[in-house]
Amino acid sequence: MSEHAHPSRLLYVVIFLALVIGTVLTWWIAFKNLGIWNPVVALTIACIKATLVILYFMHVRYSNKLTIVTVCAGFFWLLILITLSLSDYLTRVLNVG
Amino acid sequence: MSTSQTTTTDHHPALVHQFDSMEQQKEASTLGMWVFLLTEIMMFGGLFASYLIYRIKYYDAFVAGSTSIDIKWGFANTLVLIGSSWTMAMAVWSAQNGRRKGQVYFIIATMILGAAFLGVKAKEYYEKYDECHIPGHVIGKGFNAWGGCSATDKSLGNIAEDIRIPPHGDPNIPEASAELTAKQTEIFFSFYFAMTGLHATHMLIGLGVLTWLLMRAKRGDFGPEYYSPVENVGLYWHFVDIVWIFLFPLLYLISRHAHAH
Amino acid sequence: MSTANENVMPEKHYLNDNYGIRSWLLTKDHKRIAVLYLLTITFFFFLGGLFASLIRLELLTPQGDLFQSDTYNKLFTEHGVNMIFFFLIPSVPAVLGNFLVPLMVGAKDLAFPKINLASWYIFIVGAGFALAALVSGGVDTGWTFYTPLSSGFVRTPVIAMGVGILIAGFASIFTGLNFIVTVHRMRAPGLTWGRLPLFVWANYAASLIMVLGTPVIAITLILLVLERGFHIGIFDPKLGGDPVLFQHMFWFYSHPAVYIMILPGMGVISEIITCFSRKRVFGYGFIAFSSIAIAVFGFVVWAHHMFVAGISVYSALVFSLLSYAVAIPSAVKVFNWTATMYKGSVELATPMLYALGFIGLFTIGGLTGLFLAALGLDVHIHDTYFVIAHFHYVMVGGMVMAYLGGLHFWWPKMTGRIYPEGPAKLAALITFIGFNLTFFPQFILGYLGMPRRYHAYPPEFQVLNVLSSAGASVLAVGFILPLIYFLWSLRYGEVAGANPWDAKGLEWQTTSPPPTHNFEKTPVVTEEPYHYGTEQEVPVVH
Numbered sequence: 064m065s066e067h068a069h070p071s072r073l074l075y076v077v078i079f080l081a082l083v084i085g086t087v088l089t090w091w092i093a094f095k096n097l098g099i100w101n102p103v104v105a106l107t108i109a110c111i112k113a114t115l116v117i118l119y120f121m122h123v124r125y126s127n128k129l130t131i132v133t134v135c136a137g138f139f140w141l142l143i144l145i146t147l148s149l150s151d152y153l154t155r156v157l158n159v160g
Numbered sequence: 161m162s163t164s165q166t167t168t169t170d171h172h173p174a175l176v177h178q179f180d181s182m183e184q185q186k187e188a189s190t191l192g193m194w195v196f197l198l199t200e201i202m203m204f205g206g207l208f209a210s211y212l213i214y215r216i217k218y219y220d221a222f223v224a225g226s227t228s229i230d231i232k233w234g235f236a237n238t239l240v241l242i243g244s245s246w247t248m249a250m251a252v253w254s255a256q257n258g259r260r261k262g263q264v265y266f267i268i269a270t271m272i273l274g275a276a277f278l279g280v281k282a283k284e285y286y287e288k289y290d291e292c293h294i295p296g297h298v299i300g301k302g303f304n305a306w307g308g309c310s311a312t313d314k315s316l317g318n319i320a321e322d323i324r325i326p327p328h329g330d331p332n333i334p335e336a337s338a339e340l341t342a343k344q345t346e347i348f349f350s351f352y353f354a355m356t357g358l359h360a361t362h363m364l365i366g367l368g369v370l371t372w373l374l375m376r377a378k379r380g381d382f383g384p385e386y387y388s389p390v391e392n393v394g395l396y397w398h399f400v401d402i403v404w405i406f407l408f409p410l411l412y413l414i415s416r417h418a419h420a421h
Numbered sequence: 422m423s424t425a426n427e428n429v430m431p432e433k434h435y436l437n438d439n440y441g442i443r444s445w446l447l448t449k450d451h452k453r454i455a456v457l458y459l460l461t462i463t464f465f466f467f468l469g470g471l472f473a474s475l476i477r478l479e480l481l482t483p484q485g486d487l488f489q490s491d492t493y494n495k496l497f498t499e500h501g502v503n504m505i506f507f508f509l510i511p512s513v514p515a516v517l518g519n520f521l522v523p524l525m526v527g528a529k530d531l532a533f534p535k536i537n538l539a540s541w542y543i544f545i546v547g548a549g550f551a552l553a554a555l556v557s558g559g560v561d562t563g564w565t566f567y568t569p570l571s572s573g574f575v576r577t578p579v580i581a582m583g584v585g586i587l588i589a590g591f592a593s594i595f596t597g598l599n600f601i602v603t604v605h606r607m608r609a610p611g612l613t614w615g616r617l618p619l620f621v622w623a624n625y626a627a628s629l630i631m632v633l634g635t636p637v638i639a640i641t642l643i644l645l646v647l648e649r650g651f652h653i654g655i656f657d658p659k660l661g662g663d664p665v666l667f668q669h670m671f672w673f674y675s676h677p678a679v680y681i682m683i684l685p686g687m688g689v690i691s692e693i694i695t696c697f698s699r700k701r702v703f704g705y706g707f708i709a710f711s712s713i714a715i716a717v718f719g720f721v722v723w724a725h726h727m728f729v730a731g732i733s734v735y736s737a738l739v740f741s742l743l744s745y746a747v748a749i750p751s752a753v754k755v756f757n758w759t760a761t762m763y764k765g766s767v768e769l770a771t772p773m774l775y776a777l778g779f780i781g782l783f784t785i786g787g788l789t790g791l792f793l794a795a796l797g798l799d800v801h802i803h804d805t806y807f808v809i810a811h812f813h814y815v816m817v818g819g820m821v822m823a824y825l826g827g828l829h830f831w832w833p834k835m836t837g838r839i840y841p842e843g844p845a846k847l848a849a850l851i852t853f854i855g856f857n858l859t860f861f862p863q864f865i866l867g868y869l870g871m872p873r874r875y876h877a878y879p880p881e882f883q884v885l886n887v888l889s890s891a892g893a894s895v896l897a898v899g900f901i902l903p904l905i906y907f908l909w910s911l912r913y914g915e916v917a918g919a920n921p922w923d924a925k926g927l928e929w930q931t932t933s934p935p936p937t938h939n940f941e942k943t944p945v946v947t948e949e950p951y952h953y954g955t956e957q958e959v960p961v962v963h
Binding site for chain 1: 637665666721733735
């Protein structure tokens with residue numbers, strides 16, 4: 064019976080603390096003026112937090128390839144929706160005439 | 161690939177007829193949950209995509225709207241939900257390792273934290289109701305973010321005023337422009353309620369599913385040979401957590417630094 | 422190899438295993454669920470057909486003299502909604518797919534039988550809302566629900582209809598989810614991906630689309646319903662909203678949706694062509710991968726419905742180019758089917774007639790899609806009858822014919838009876854003739870400038886419109902005939918036996934109709950698919 068490995072209790076606690084720190088960090092940085100970088104930093108931290116949840120809490124780090132493909136497909140398709148729609152809106156101002 | 165010629169020894173009581181082995185059943189049910197989460201990514205994704213487009217189009221209004229929601233509740237709720245993700249992961253671990261009491265306690269803990277989240281959300285929604293920030297004119301007194309919400313307190317929910325008050329606002333902004341931006345915050349709030357509302361609905365459903373899971377855990381259904389329902393509910397719960405991880409910065413933290421955008 | 426006196430109905434099979442309404446309404450058997458879907462979508466097909474008949478009646482004369490324009494708006498909306506969401510999207514996957522996918526992979530059932538049953542009930546609930554919208558007056562916004570017409574202007578039951586469609590969408594999602602997990606995790610021993618029937622590949626690819634695209638229309642319709650219910654302004658320009666955003670979100674699903682509709686049909690065609698050419702499919706790998714390619718590419722072309730809606734010209738360029746690219750995998754399939762027939766031993770049984778019709782008509786429809794994908798041309802023919810002709814060629818000339826071909830091909834497997842070949846061939850011919858008579862004139866009408874969704878038109882278009890309406894009545898006969906003889910065959914049709922077509926494929930290795938658990942013994946697959954023309958005969962189980 065193939066049983067894939069699972070995180071230990073200690074690792075779960077470590078991830079949890081990392082997530083808490085990430086949240087506090089997000090809050091703290093939000094009050095600093097980084098101009099255009101504020102949303103970038105906030106979303107980057109969010110992506111890191113999400114990745115930690117996916118890899119460890121959701122066991123994707125220990126899962127088979129199909130699971131990994133499924134997760135990546137989800138985000139990829141979301142990106143298609145966002146980028147292609149934005150590609151319309153962001154290029155409108157260049158419209159001639 | 162497992163052999164399909166199963167001998168009829170030792171059928172686990174939870175094995176259903178269409179599967180040949182518990183392993184196949186586990187792999188299938190886990191894949192099923194992941195594919196379902198895939199659909200959920202796209203469903204929330206539609207909201208995220210539209211949100212992004214409007215944030216670009218109405219940036220000032222989004223800043224104003226975001227400033228008007230109480231950040232400390234969003235922050236607290238983020239921690240609560242992360243905590244519930246941890247307790248859920250521990251529930252799965254307990255089931256995997258045959259800890260019956262642990263399973264039950266951690267599932268209950270997850271439910272309590274989830275309920276707490278919803279309680280805070282309810283409070284936040286009520287605050288918005290009070291301030292007349294609920295979009296449309298069907299609920300409450302109708303959307304009004306420019307001073308007409310309360311007969312006695314002109315500052316209640318008055319985003320047009322907040323836009324012009326330092327340190328976050330800029331008194332140089334003309335009144336008419338501030339009022340227009342305040343009107344445009346209705347779109348921000350539409351997304352606020354749509355996104356957090358859809359999220360909260362998923363949490364409610366999650367609580368229902370957790371109730372079912374709790375009953376089965378109490379009955380002793382789960383152990384090292386069969387814990388995939390716990391794991392799959394865990395996947396769903398973690399997903400709902402991840403959605404919130406993105407909602408928090410996108411809705412609450414659009415431009416919090418003390419600076420006139 | 423089948424001899425006449427071997428054709429006996431098995432004593433116990435999935436239809437007579439259990440009697441009573443409860444055994445049907447609480448069934449977990451994918452085959453019974455397929456039959457439930459068959460009954461439901463047949464109803465919606467004829468309902469949609471009724472509206473089509475009324476449309477064609479009105480268009481016999483240039484004046485809008487049969488119906489007021491508001492009523493006419495309801496006719497084409499109801500025709501579109503019922504046909505697309507309640508007939509075409511479920512058709513092959515929910516009927517033929519549900520029935521055949523477990524059989525073709527050698528499994529006892531789908532991965533999640535209870536979710537399969539739930540999917541049918543969810544479909545019924547969605548259909549209920551849609552019918553409620555119909556009887557409370559009908560919706561008149563067009564099946565595309567463009568805002569702000571649908572979100573704030575009309576007084577018709579848009580909310581009920583929107584709710585109905587989005588609920589039915591979840592039925593589609595559950596079906597797709599079931600198929601994906603089944604194909605990944607429940608294949609019989611020896612059944613590698615490279616040995617899967619192309620019908621399974623096609624349904625798998627369509628399931629990917631169902632799962633990735635449908636949630637977006639669900640959320641779009643939810644937003645539309647919220648906007649209408651609470652008077653918020655997400656898509657209404659008067660309230661600061663963007664109507665083009667609605668179109669982006671709507672078409673993000675609705676374009677891939679057309680591939681949900683056609684891919685399973687193409688899977689049917691692959692199965693039929695190879696069987697009735699007695700030859701293995703040419704380019705199996707290419708056909709399999711082209712299904713996946715269509716599923717993926719189908720997601721990046723949606724704004725070709727919006728070329729004149731106000732999107733940026735640069736974005737339009739990109740979408741136009743991608744729309745040309747998406748035609749390529751479909752063309753690959755058509756070449757391969759043709760190559761399969763070349764030097765094959767072609768038998769013109771009824772399913773093959775439908776398949777041949779599909780190839781010709783789908784090709785015409787597909788090619789005219791390229792006309793529409795060209796930016797300059799589209800400015801001229803957008804929202805004209807050219808578009809209508811294009812999509813009816815692919816949807817009716819393509820998809821419906823594939824569905825009918827599949828029904829004929831697998832009817833013996835599903836019911837244990839064969840339909841009468843004479844009337845069936847006649848019906849196929851009548852359908853083909855009626856179809857072309859109905860829709861070919863519409864290409865010309867569109868090119869000459871007749872707009873769609875208009876109930877009155879300039880008198881110089883009358884001749885073509887009369888031809889089209891005449892064709893529609895012939896087409897109707899072609900569709901009604903199968904209803905009659907299929908029902909007739911249930912009682913009086915010749916007993917089919919396990920493999921009346923002598924076809925390859927696991928579904929033919931069990932009885933007709935199959936037992937509830939599909940196979941007496943789980944099959945083991947050792948051969949390539951479609952090994953026609955080899956010496957080895959596949960043993961048949963009785």
